[in-house]
Every structure is written in structure tokens, then in C-alpha cells.
Amino acid sequence: MRRHWTRAAAAALPALALLAVLPKQARGADCAALASLALPQAKVEAAEEVAAGSYKPPTGPAQASLPAFCRVQGVVTPVPGSRIGFELWMPKEGWNGRLQMFGNGGYSSAISYGEMAGLLRRGYATLGTDTGHQGDDPAFAEGRPEAIVDWGQRAVHESVVRAKQVVAGFYGLPARHTFFAGCSTGGHQAMSSAQRYPEDFDGIIAGASGGNRTHLNAGFLWQYLRNHRTGDDAAQIIPAVKLRLVGDAVLAACRPANGARGGGHPGDTWLNDPLACGFDPASLRCTGVDAASCLTDPQVDALRSMYDGPRNPRTGELIHLPFPRGSESSGGPPNLPGWSLYWADPGNAGAPARVNYWRHWAGFGAGWNWWRFDFDRDMAAVNERLAPVINAVNPDLSAFRQRGGKLIAYHGMSDPVVPFAESIAYHERVVAAREGEPAVARREVGSFYRLFLVPGMEHCRAGPGANQPELQAALERWVDEGTAPDAILTHNREGNRPDGAVRFSRPLCAYPQRAIHDGAGDPSRAESYRCAEFPLMSLPAIGASYQR
Structure with a gap:
């Protein structure tokens, strides 16, 4: 089936208003009082109210035009040898009822304060984690085996569970929806969450997942x-x-x-x-x-x-x-x-x-x-030691589907860091894991998990293609209204800046569809393209050991 991309589709953004009006107690209470909030295996180390205006976070540039917010720093110690830090920002007023967590990059402990600030301005409570260590080199795991588990799967889970409790304590009611968005290692974290902790997030964006990490x-x-x-x-x-x-x-x-x-x-x-x-x-x-x-x-x-x-x-x-x-x-x-x-x-x-x-x-x-590395013997030993702890390749997403979760994966097709075929291979394994006729299985998977390939995009961003997809809007519409995204609007902007002038736009079509030009319209405009069925992209044969 072919679908034309229209301005009406581009304008169909999710309503930022909640499905019901939040009660008055949704306004933030006493921020400082959160320091005494009882959290299992965790504690709030600092809770401070930050005045509206400019704020300089611990790392990165100052963030301007912020609303007044409550900044919470917490630590989770789920097992001996584990110490997971998290930071949560909550607007004092105008909270939209959503909690949004961001992923990390590489092996870094850095929290994306710029992304947190962007959503804070729009009324979100926002969350980041240090993944259980400090620094950006894998050497952090020397003598600290639990830090590998934290990085591989535990830090996101433990952080968001405690953050939900803090949000409820601050506003007097829980978040209506909880989202996660990340790319590269953040995409890895996203996939691990859907596979291992399906109850953590209502909606997940997984970009360029390096989930097959070994x-x-x-x-x-x-x-x-x-x-x-x-x-x-x-x-x-x-x-x-x-x-x-x-x-x-x-x-x-x-x-x-x-x-x-x-x-x-x-x-x-x-x-x-x-x-x-x-x-x-x-x-x-x-x-x-x-x-x-x-x-x-x-x-x-x-x-x-x-x-x-x-x-x-x-x-x-x-x-x-x-x-x-x-x-x-x-x-x-x-x-x-x-x-x-x-x-x-x-x-x-x-x-x-x-x-x-x-x-x-x-x-x-x-x-x-x-x-002296042996890609047979040594690779098997590495998988035996690490794959169960850090890899995120399990195709069984049934628990995430049953709880109503929605997953949008995306991947740049010019990615020089994580081959985009990785995302196709995983998607096809999820389809194959479903019982019944392949066409029916594909439709069932599409009811909760959709993959969008981005031609001309490099690793998570940049590149000559339309590399800035409107993913958050599509995910929230899916979670809030049940409208699955057949296509997502994406742009190429001047200087690859989020605020740059739009040079051209395209629709991204849910895999295996692709956007093709209608032959007559302005090629810089999204409405000149339609989503069309194509054969599945041909992948090299992979063996069982690859899929661990």
C-alpha cells in the first residue's frame, strides 16, 4: 500500500495537554523536603530549587530561559560494589505529567544537560544517569565487576524506578507517562530496557543501537x-x-x-x-x-x-x-x-x-x-563472559508489547560506527520470533515496534541527508492516542543545528517501506514523496553465535 506524505500528516503532532487536567497538587511542593524522602537502596543526596533564568549545570554550557525547577541528585546502591548516580529536574509549575529520561554516549558517565533543559522548558520532568561510574574510558571497570552490570543494564532501570518515586513525592501523583530516548549507547540502553525491564517505560526511542556490544x-x-x-x-x-x-x-x-x-x-x-x-x-x-x-x-x-x-x-x-x-x-x-x-x-x-x-x-x-586474538576461541570466551550482562539482542519483546509499550527505532544509513544493518537484523529476528504467518507476524510487531532508516544520516546525527527526525512527537502521539507512525517527518537544517533553517524535508517510512519521489514535486518538500513497499533489504548470512 502506498501512502502520500501530506501537510496534514506533518501537522498531526501530539497534544501537549494531558488527557485529563492535572489536579492542583501537580504543582511542585517543597523541593528541599525531598532530601528526607525514603527510597529503597537509594538516597537523595541533594535537592535544591533553582530559580527561573539561566543555569550552569555541572558540565557543559549554561542553559538559558529555564523555568524554576527542583534539581535532585540521587544515588542508588542496589548491590555491594554498585553506586549509580542520577539527576532529576522537575518544573515547579506547568508540569505536563511526563517523565523523560535520556541515554548516554559511548562509555561516558556524562548526563545530557542540554537535552534535559530543552524538555524542562516544555514542561517535562527530565532524568539522566551516570551509568554507575565516572569518566569515559572502559578502564572504569578495572576491579569493579558490578560497574559493568551497571553500565550494561542496571543503571537506567534503577535510576528511573527511583525517579518515579521522587516525582510522585514532589507532585503528589505519579507521572502519567514515562519515556526514554537515546542513540548509540543510548540506543543500546533503550533496547535493553525494552527487553529486560518492560515495565519501566511507556514509550522508547532507540537510535543506532550498539546493543550487540561484544x-x-x-x-x-x-x-x-x-x-x-x-x-x-x-x-x-x-x-x-x-x-x-x-x-x-x-x-x-x-x-x-x-x-x-x-x-x-x-x-x-x-x-x-x-x-x-x-x-x-x-x-x-x-x-x-x-x-x-x-x-x-x-x-x-x-x-x-x-x-x-x-x-x-x-x-x-x-x-x-x-x-x-x-x-x-x-x-x-x-x-x-x-x-x-x-x-x-x-x-x-x-x-x-x-x-x-x-x-x-x-x-x-x-x-x-x-x-594474538582468535576470532573463534577468544570471541566465544568473550561472549560467555559478557554477552548475558551487556548485550541487548533478545528478540522476545512480548512482555513490553503486553504492557502496552511502544518502541521507535531509527538508524542512519551512512553510519560509520554502528552498521545500520544491525537494526534491520534485530527487527527481523523480532518478527521471526512471532508465531504464525510471516505477514501477520510483521503486522503484529508493527503494532508496538517500528524501525525507521534514515538515508544519508551518519551516527545519530549529521550527514548530507534529512538527519533530524521528529521522533518525540511521533512517539507521544502513538502512546497518547494509539496512532502508530507510518511515516515521520525529518529535516536537513543549516549547519546541522536544531534551530537552523530547514534546507529540505523528507518523510521517513516504517521499514520495509521507503520514501520515493513522485516524479514531479519539489524534491526539497516532504509532500513530494510517498511511502512505497520495497523488498526487504538483503543482509549477509549470519550464524547463531552472532545472535547471542
Whole structure:
């Protein structure tokens, strides 16, 4: 079935008013009194009222034009060795009855105060967690095994359970709805919540989920090893400066599929179906000496191995889906440098990315030699140790569905950090886990979980495509009114800023549909596109060990 994107659809935003008028006691009571609030296995360490105006949070820039709010800092200690910090901001007046939690990035303890401030201005109570540690390097887990559990699954759950109690204590009634939104590690947290703690959130936004974390880190390690001669950590086979050459060649070879065959518009400057791109780096092979405009034989071989993805040397099975063609080089700011971001540790070019994950989480120790890593035996050992604790790949979402939860997943198709095929593979496993006719199972999954692929978007943001989807509005409409999003409006703005002028807009269509141009309308306008059924995107075969 084809659906046209209309202005009426774009205007159908969820009402910010609650389904019923909140009683007068919804106004915040005495903020300071929350310091004595009794919480199981937790305590409020500080509760202070912040006056309306500008406020400088513990990290990041000052936040202007804030309403008066109650700032609560709490600590949860669910088991010995665990210490989870959380911070909750609640507007003194005008609360809309919603509690919104934000996810984290990478292995960082940083709380997204900018996002909290944005929703506080709109009447939300907002929440963040430090994931049970301080800092942004996996070394935080050295000698602290419970910190791995906190990061992997426990911190979000314990924080939101206590925050709900604080909200009820402050306003005199519980939050009407509780939401979670995160990307990358935040997307991982989102998926873990839906799988492990289905009662925590009414609505969840999961972006670019790195939920298959043990395999994702193996993918980064594979990239490093394939980009160096065995035992040589000093020199890369493919220098980062050649990624632009490769990216341009990929676009030249595969952009002709844009439009009716690949979705989108023929003039798009990104790939709308990267999985259908068969670019071979041999087309760039040097005919003479090495030069900036070509690839040497070792560089061609290294790229082919990366496009093929990490494999078990004994069985040939994929360990991690390969990074897609079209994601090699970044079209965004310098802090998004395509594949080179995780070709090595950002602080040490002579070591793989996330090296302390392998030392302290996988248990290989400070003297770990990555050149001896066995992608069969060692990968199995890592999964045995960590997968049950940190991975979020369980396709059984029945408990989340039964409690009425709604899940929107999204993923940029030019993502150089977490391959977007990961999100497709997980979605298809959820469909396959449902009993009955496949078409019926797909409809049932769509009643509570929908995936939206974002052509031309990089990791969580940026990129040349329409990379700012209106996800929160779509989720709240789904939760509040039961209206499932068939399409979500998304924009490309000047400077990739949330407040930048809109350069062009598109609808994102629920997978497996794609947006295609109607052939006549202004390609910069969303109403010139319709959502059309396409065959499922073709994924490489994956084995059972991959799905742990």
C-alpha cells in the first residue's frame, strides 16, 4: 500500500495537554523536603530549587530561559560494589505529567544537560544517569565487576524506578507517562530496557543501537587488524586521508540506483540503498606507484576484507555485520571522521579502539596482545563472559508489547560506527520470533515496534541527508492516542543545528517501506514523496553465535 506524505500528516503532532487536567497538587511542593524522602537502596543526596533564568549545570554550557525547577541528585546502591548516580529536574509549575529520561554516549558517565533543559522548558520532568561510574574510558571497570552490570543494564532501570518515586513525592501523583530516548549507547540502553525491564517505560526511542556490544567491539578490532600488517602497529595500510577517495568512488558507482530503484530522489548526494551497492575497491587500483588518487594492492585487499566483515576463521560465519558502503568518509564536522574514528584508539594510534574493554571487561589483562586474538576461541570466551550482562539482542519483546509499550527505532544509513544493518537484523529476528504467518507476524510487531532508516544520516546525527527526525512527537502521539507512525517527518537544517533553517524535508517510512519521489514535486518538500513497499533489504548470512 502506498501512502502520500501530506501537510496534514506533518501537522498531526501530539497534544501537549494531558488527557485529563492535572489536579492542583501537580504543582511542585517543597523541593528541599525531598532530601528526607525514603527510597529503597537509594538516597537523595541533594535537592535544591533553582530559580527561573539561566543555569550552569555541572558540565557543559549554561542553559538559558529555564523555568524554576527542583534539581535532585540521587544515588542508588542496589548491590555491594554498585553506586549509580542520577539527576532529576522537575518544573515547579506547568508540569505536563511526563517523565523523560535520556541515554548516554559511548562509555561516558556524562548526563545530557542540554537535552534535559530543552524538555524542562516544555514542561517535562527530565532524568539522566551516570551509568554507575565516572569518566569515559572502559578502564572504569578495572576491579569493579558490578560497574559493568551497571553500565550494561542496571543503571537506567534503577535510576528511573527511583525517579518515579521522587516525582510522585514532589507532585503528589505519579507521572502519567514515562519515556526514554537515546542513540548509540543510548540506543543500546533503550533496547535493553525494552527487553529486560518492560515495565519501566511507556514509550522508547532507540537510535543506532550498539546493543550487540561484544560483536560491535569485535568489528572495531577487525578494522584495526585488517588495516595494519601483522604485528606492525606503527603504520596503517590505508591512511585516513584516502577514505574520501573511497567514499567518492562509492557514490559515483552506486548513486545511479537512487530514485525509484533505491528510494529517495535521483539527485540525492548519498546512497538510499547501501546494501545493494557492490562497489569493488579494485576499481581504484594503482597502475603505477602509490598516489593519493589510487589504492595499492594491499589497500584494495584491506578494504575488501573490511567490506566482507569480521568472520570466524573456523566456520566462516560473520561475527559482526560489515560497515556499509557509503559510510567510509564523513560529510559532517571533523568529529565524525567516518571509519577512521574507530580504526584505532583515539588517544593512541598504535592500539585498537576500546582497548581497555578487552583488558578489563573481557578479562585479557593489561598485557593483552591484540595480534594474538582468535576470532573463534577468544570471541566465544568473550561472549560467555559478557554477552548475558551487556548485550541487548533478545528478540522476545512480548512482555513490553503486553504492557502496552511502544518502541521507535531509527538508524542512519551512512553510519560509520554502528552498521545500520544491525537494526534491520534485530527487527527481523523480532518478527521471526512471532508465531504464525510471516505477514501477520510483521503486522503484529508493527503494532508496538517500528524501525525507521534514515538515508544519508551518519551516527545519530549529521550527514548530507534529512538527519533530524521528529521522533518525540511521533512517539507521544502513538502512546497518547494509539496512532502508530507510518511515516515521520525529518529535516536537513543549516549547519546541522536544531534551530537552523530547514534546507529540505523528507518523510521517513516504517521499514520495509521507503520514501520515493513522485516524479514531479519539489524534491526539497516532504509532500513530494510517498511511502512505497520495497523488498526487504538483503543482509549477509549470519550464524547463531552472532545472535547471542
